[in-house]
Amino acid sequence: MKEISLKLQGKIKRLTNKTFKFDERVGEGWFSAVYFLKTKKIAERHKPDNIVTMQFFQKEHAVLCGTDEVIALINTFATNPEELEIYSLKDGDKIQPFETVFTIKGPYQSFGFLEGVIDGIFARRTSVATNVYEVVKAAKTSGIEKPIIFMGDRDDHFTQQAGDGYAAYIGGSQAQATHAMNEWWGKQGMGTMPHALIQLFEGDVVEATRAYYETFPEDDLLALVDYNNDVITDSLKVAKAFGNKLKGVRVDTSKNLIDEYFTRNPEVLGTFDPRGVNPTLLFALREALDKEGYQHVKIVASGGFDAKRIKQYEEMKAPVDMYGVGSSLLKIHIGFTGDNVLLNGKPQAKTGRKYRPNPRLEKIELQA
Numbered sequence: 001m002k003e004i005s006l007k008l009q010g011k012i013k014r015l016t017n018k019t020f021k022f023d024e025r026v027g028e029g030w031f032s033a034v035y036f037l038k039t040k041k042i043a044e045r046h047k048p049d050n051i052v053t054m055q056f057f058q059k060e061h062a063v064l065c066g067t068d069e070v071i072a073l074i075n076t077f078a079t080n081p082e083e084l085e086i087y088s089l090k091d092g093d094k095i096q097p098f099e100t101v102f103t104i105k106g107p108y109q110s111f112g113f114l115e116g117v118i119d120g121i122f123a124r125r126t127s128v129a130t131n132v133y134e135v136v137k138a139a140k141t142s143g144i145e146k147p148i149i150f151m152g153d154r155d156d157h158f159t160q161q162a163g164d165g166y167a168a169y170i171g172g173s174q175a176q177a178t179h180a181m182n183e184w185w186g187k188q189g190m191g192t193m194p195h196a197l198i199q200l201f202e203g204d205v206v207e208a209t210r211a212y213y214e215t216f217p218e219d220d221l222l223a224l225v226d227y228n229n230d231v232i233t234d235s236l237k238v239a240k241a242f243g244n245k246l247k248g249v250r251v252d253t254s255k256n257l258i259d260e261y262f263t264r265n266p267e268v269l270g271t272f273d274p275r276g277v278n279p280t281l282l283f284a285l286r287e288a289l290d291k292e293g294y295q296h297v298k299i300v301a302s303g304g305f306d307a308k309r310i311k312q313y314e315e316m317k318a319p320v321d322m323y324g325v326g327s328s329l330l331k332i333h334i335g336f337t338g339d340n341v342l343l344n345g346k347p348q349a350k351t352g353r354k355y356r357p358n359p360r361l362e363k364i365e366l367q368a
Helices: 024-028 034-046 067-077 108-138 158-171 195-200 205-215 231-245 260-264 279-291 307-315
Strands: 005-008 052-057 085-088 102-106 148-150 221-224 246-251 298-302 322-325 337-343 365-367
Touching: 024 067, 034 108, 052 108, 067 085, 067 102, 067 108, 102 108, 108 148, 108 158, 108 307, 108 322, 108 337, 148 158, 195 205, 195 221, 205 221, 205 231, 221 231, 231 246, 231 260, 231 279, 246 279, 260 279, 279 298
Parallel strands: 148 322, 221 246, 246 298, 298 322
Antiparallel strands: 052 102, 052 337, 085 102
């Protein structure tokens, strides 16, 4: 496999095909729709001198991601990629409905079979980047920028982690849950303790936290406090045991449970859903920590958060310093379309589609 470094008009160094661990079978057409493979053979036999222009677009206001991956894909598997003419926007660009984000010009048989694969790359990466962008934007609703931890490792196949983590980074996430999610952009995963660690210490959050601190003393100490469904009691226990060493507590109460705080204070019930991580519980936790002198302890909230819910919490000024978000960020809801719109320099496309030049596109120079 040839290695080709990519530059965007000498301005920006893009990720290269060294970054992406492509399956060699892409070049054999294994992941391409069969009708693209058949068209490739027909073009080779009947229209060998054709020059088509293919353009890609989608139909939402979105944050584009996947351009570097697509360029690397073409360079790795297209025939004579250095003879193709490619124009592209950049990862992280804000894009409009129907805006052309990428074009390829050259013989159909050289690259046409990659159309569906390219659509899929753009769809997934842009969907994740846009989802994260919307969550990050929601977390700024109160006027204070609050970090988002991308916790999508359990919500999709592990082979997607590197690409999803990069897309989350493009969308604005400042921390990722696994090392794989950071692979393409050069950082390491971030995380503290799961419920499994507390189980090993028979539900004793203080002892589990102590074991964590002794094993990883250089980490910011962040205790998970919902294991016993009594976040205020356990938060205060941990805070008293570790004082200024404790940087924060994470609340991850199941949406099917009502925290013990409400059992002790039934008078606050009646006007809201008390299940899971809710603003009333968070306000009570903040108040309890502050009252005992632990104003420095941050609150991390996780479990079922999406942009809409975060925006609601921020509008209420719920005392959350960081959000952990998972499954909502991985919903693929932005589909891309590749259209052949010019043939040998002249308009030729299916009814309803036409060449849409975009002055924002920049030419990609391929350097062997």
